[in-house]
Amino acid sequence: MTNKVLIADDEVNIVISLEFLMKREGFDVSVAKDGEEAVAKIREERPDLVLLDVMMPKKTGFEVCQEVRGDAGLGDTKILMLTAKGRDTEMAKGLALGADAYMTKPFSTKELVSEVRKLLGITE
Amino acid sequence: MNSNARLGIAIVSAAVLFFVFSGAIGVLFWNDLSADEQQILLPLLTPRAGLLTAMVVTGGVVVALIIKTLFESYDVLPARLAETARLIVTTEPARRLALEGPGGVRELANVVNELAQHRESLQRDVQAQIQEGRRSVEEEKNRLAALMSELTQSVVVCNLDGRILLYNNRARMQFRAMSDAPAVAGGGELIGLGRSIYTVFDRGLIAHAIESLQHGMRRSSSQPVAHFVTTTRAGQLIRVQMAPVMSAREDKQEQTLTGFILMLDNITRTFEAESQRDLLLHSATEGNRAALANVRAAVEMLDYDDLEPAMRERFIGIIKDEVQGMSVRLDEAATTFASTLKTRWPLEEMLGADFVNAARRRIEEKVGLPVKLEDVDESVWLQLDSFSLLQALTYLASRLSDEFEVREVRLRLAAAERMAHLDLIWSGQAMSTETVMAWELEPMQIGSESSPLTIRDVVERHDGEMWLEREKTRHRAFFRVLLPKAQPQEQPEAETFLRGESRPEYYDFDLFKASEHEHALDDRLLSELTFTVFDTETTGLNPSQGDEIIQVGATRIVNGKLLKSESFEQLVDPKRPLAPESAEIHGITEVMLAGQPDIKAVLPAFHAFAADTVLVAHNAAFDMRFLQLKEEATGLRFDQPVLDTLLLSPLIHPNQESHRLEAIAERMGVHIMGRHTALGDAIVTGEVFLKMLPLLAEKGIRTLREAREAAEKTYYARVKY
Numbered sequence: 001m002t003n004k005v006l007i008a009d010d011e012v013n014i015v016i017s018l019e020f021l022m023k024r025e026g027f028d029v030s031v032a033k034d035g036e037e038a039v040a041k042i043r044e045e046r047p048d049l050v051l052l053d054v055m056m057p058k059k060t061g062f063e064v065c066q067e068v069r070g071d072a073g074l075g076d077t078k079i080l081m082l083t084a085k086g087r088d089t090e091m092a093k094g095l096a097l098g099a100d101a102y103m104t105k106p107f108s109t110k111e112l113v114s115e116v117r118k119l120l121g122i123t124e
Numbered sequence: 125m126n127s128n129a130r131l132g133i134a135i136v137s138a139a140v141l142f143f144v145f146s147g148a149i150g151v152l153f154w155n156d157l158s159a160d161e162q163q164i165l166l167p168l169l170t171p172r173a174g175l176l177t178a179m180v181v182t183g184g185v186v187v188a189l190i191i192k193t194l195f196e197s198y199d200v201l202p203a204r205l206a207e208t209a210r211l212i213v214t215t216e217p218a219r220r221l222a223l224e225g226p227g228g229v230r231e232l233a234n235v236v237n238e239l240a241q242h243r244e245s246l247q248r249d250v251q252a253q254i255q256e257g258r259r260s261v262e263e264e265k266n267r268l269a270a271l272m273s274e275l276t277q278s279v280v281v282c283n284l285d286g287r288i289l290l291y292n293n294r295a296r297m298q299f300r301a302m303s304d305a306p307a308v309a310g311g312g313e314l315i316g317l318g319r320s321i322y323t324v325f326d327r328g329l330i331a332h333a334i335e336s337l338q339h340g341m342r343r344s345s346s347q348p349v350a351h352f353v354t355t356t357r358a359g360q361l362i363r364v365q366m367a368p369v370m371s372a373r374e375d376k377q378e379q380t381l382t383g384f385i386l387m388l389d390n391i392t393r394t395f396e397a398e399s400q401r402d403l404l405l406h407s408a409t410e411g412n413r414a415a416l417a418n419v420r421a422a423v424e425m426l427d428y429d430d431l432e433p434a435m436r437e438r439f440i441g442i443i444k445d446e447v448q449g450m451s452v453r454l455d456e457a458a459t460t461f462a463s464t465l466k467t468r469w470p471l472e473e474m475l476g477a478d479f480v481n482a483a484r485r486r487i488e489e490k491v492g493l494p495v496k497l498e499d500v501d502e503s504v505w506l507q508l509d510s511f512s513l514l515q516a517l518t519y520l521a522s523r524l525s526d527e528f529e530v531r532e533v534r535l536r537l538a539a540a541e542r543m544a545h546l547d548l549i550w551s552g553q554a555m556s557t558e559t560v561m562a563w564e565l566e567p568m569q570i571g572s573e574s575s576p577l578t579i580r581d582v583v584e585r586h587d588g589e590m591w592l593e594r595e596k597t598r599h600r601a602f603f604r605v606l607l608p609k610a611q612p613q614e615q616p617e618a619e620t621f622l623r624g625e626s627r628p629e630y631y632d633f634d635l636f637k638a639s640e641h642e643h644a645l646d647d648r649l650l651s652e653l654t655f656t657v658f659d660t661e662t663t664g665l666n667p668s669q670g671d672e673i674i675q676v677g678a679t680r681i682v683n684g685k686l687l688k689s690e691s692f693e694q695l696v697d698p699k700r701p702l703a704p705e706s707a708e709i710h711g712i713t714e715v716m717l718a719g720q721p722d723i724k725a726v727l728p729a730f731h732a733f734a735a736d737t738v739l740v741a742h743n744a745a746f747d748m749r750f751l752q753l754k755e756e757a758t759g760l761r762f763d764q765p766v767l768d769t770l771l772l773s774p775l776i777h778p779n780q781e782s783h784r785l786e787a788i789a790e791r792m793g794v795h796i797m798g799r800h801t802a803l804g805d806a807i808v809t810g811e812v813f814l815k816m817l818p819l820l821a822e823k824g825i826r827t828l829r830e831a832r833e834a835a836e837k838t839y840y841a842r843v844k845y
Contacts, residue, residue, distance in 0.1 A: 017421035084414035105417030
């Protein structure tokens with residue numbers, strides 16, 4: 001079965017790369033441009049994994065993460081948070097709110113891909 | 125019994141004794157004779173009875189004379205000597221006993237004289253030592269006051285009640301910046317001897333700092349200090365360092381806290397600069413994270429061989445777009461934060477003209493080269509490491525003198541946007557660029573004085589530049605040093621502390637002993653109260669018919685001293701026309717009042733100035749009526765106790781007809797100057813009041829309550845007339 005991945009980020013310039021990258025891995029990719037849309041799409045499309053940016057309009061990544069984790073029906077959704085802030089306090093917050101992994105921008109796309117695979121339990 | 129009576133009794137009793145003795149001998153002799161012998165003698169003696177009596181009487185007189193002489197030597201003389209000796213003990217230590225009378229008495233007097241001599245010289249020594257001690261204390265106080273007034277840091281010393289007992293001019297300027305009404309009261313309502321520091325700083329904050337001081341002292345930390353940062357009502361950010369003042373005890377264990385020293389630093393500007401720097405740092409790092417992530421991801425996508433040309437174009441587009449955005453942000457940051465992008469070498473702020481003068485003195489002294497000043501911009505403030513920069517200029521001058529036989533140099537200072545030009549000019553040829561380069565890079569050496577720094581180091585320390593320029597038309601050349609400018613700083617205003625001829629009264633250590641909690645205000649001694657002596661000038665005599673205050677003047681009395689340097693003087697726009705004839709009294713014209721603040725702006729400042737003090741005025745009822753009529757409009761009540769010199773004067777001189785201020789001042793020997801300005805009158809009233817205090821004390825009027833009650837009586841006495 002093809003894994004579904006949701007990319008939630010308001011910056012087009014990163015979304016293009018991420019979308020390309022995920023599609024290239026053979027995933028089924030959809031995109032959300034703000035926090036609200038992200039929550040809606042998670043409920044609707046039930047992605048296996050969300051690449052969740054922290055700084056988004058309407059709802060921040062933290063809020064989205066909290067909402068998803070508060071919904072027992074969405075328990076299987078893996079969340080990989082991406083942030084443009086280098087403070088380790090944020091990383092602690094993200095993980096405490098239930099993110100499965102956390103990456104700080106700028107990141108290596110190779111590492112991102114391997115992290116995604118790891119979270120989805122894909123072994124080569 | 126006086127000595128004459130004693131002498132009489134002694135003589136009479138001696139004579140009686142002699143007669144009784146002679147009689148008894150006569151009787152014994154007569155009875156011893158036989159009857160025949162008596163018969164023989166009787167006719168012999170009877171005709172000579174007169175002679176016998178005369179002999180006995182003469183004997184009596186001789187005895188009396190002897191007694192008198194002895195009495196004078198051993199009773200009258202010692203008594204007189206004793207009296208004189210008492211005088212020596214009490215009032216005339218220089219007096220000596222006369223050496224007279226018999227040897228023993230004379231010897232005694234001599235010893236007394238020696239003792240007196242000894243005592244006198246001892247007393248003189250003690251006096252001299254006291255005076256010496258007093259003089260050195262006074263000297264130390266003056267030295268301290270001089271030191272304090274020169275300090276560039278604000279210092280305020282308080283006792284444990286939070287009363288200010290010392291401050292310096294810098295602190296005064298800083299408090300002025302904190303004042304709500306700087307134009308009116310000039311911070312004088314906040315800082316002043318005996319004023320409470322709690323009007324500026326939160327009581328809890330100070331208490332907390334004192335607590336941590338005491339904590340530090342208990343752990344016997346060698347230098348307990350407390351720090352805190354606070355904001356003032358005017359929004360200034362003040363960093364405060366508090367150090368303890370200890371009681372003077374030999375034994376360290378027994379020392380207790382008697383007060384504290386506050387060192388204040390207005391860090392508003394530094395703080396702004398620092399937060400700007402933080403912002404810059406933030407925008408340079410965090411602000412670029414997202415953009416970098418976008419670029420990096422796009423670049424990494426380009427690595428894939430299976431990338432379609434269209435996608436490749438898109439990724440390259442992303443990279444171009446992001447890199448451009450980053451360049452723009454970098455430029456923005458660089459221009460916005462240029463002023464904060466300085467090397468972190470601590471630079472001091474200094475008036476450029478002061479630095480140029482220092483450089484001139486140093487070059488003339490060290491190199492022996494005449495220096496002239498040319499176009500020095502007096503308004504330029506520089507950020508400097510003055511010591512190294514002075515070295516640099518002196519070094520350049522010395523090489524010019526040694527190697528190019530330059531006979532005179534000139535200094536010039538001009539502003540150039542964010543920077544300033546400091547030029548070292550000389551006439552004659554210019555050296556080659558290589559020479560300049562060598563001078564710049566060699567460690568500086570002036571005579572025997574050498575420095576590890578090079579000119580280049582010094583210039584970099586200032587984040588500046590230096591180059592050689594030629595003025596061909598005038599056959600001159602100059603080194604130009606580009607230095608960072610600083611914000612002009614407020615210069616101490618001469619008039620703020622030159623009101624009296626003497627040094628301003630910025631300290632009063634007697635306040636250390638003062639404790640205000642001992643008595644209620646009414647029961648405290650007049651001599652230890654703080655007074656605000658004030659006077660107003662008005663448009664006329666009837667406040668109820670619309671007359672208004674046009675000037676308020678006030679000064680303070682703290683610990684029995686008139687503090688002329690802590691005065692308050694303000695013209696007030698009465699918002700109504702001024703009768704021209706009134707100008708003859710107070711010399712204030714409508715022109716002077718135009719643009720002055722109105723009473724609603726002035727009274728709050730005066731109210732704060734007079735807070736926590738007893739008001740004193742001459743004919744206070746008049747001034748108080750004006751103030752009371754403004755209560756409703758301003759919401760300020762002057763409800764502190766009031767003393768009136770007009771009512772106090774009759775207590776001291778009940779038989780004088782006039783109790784006008786001039787008349788009292790003349791009686792009290794107070795020199796009048798500048799009368800009929802509000803401040804001038806207030807100062808005269810204050811001096812008169814101070815002279816009254818000891819005279820009132822002689823009449824048993826010592827406390828505030830006694831003064832008020834006594835004054836009330838004179839008031840009623842006057843009213844009944």
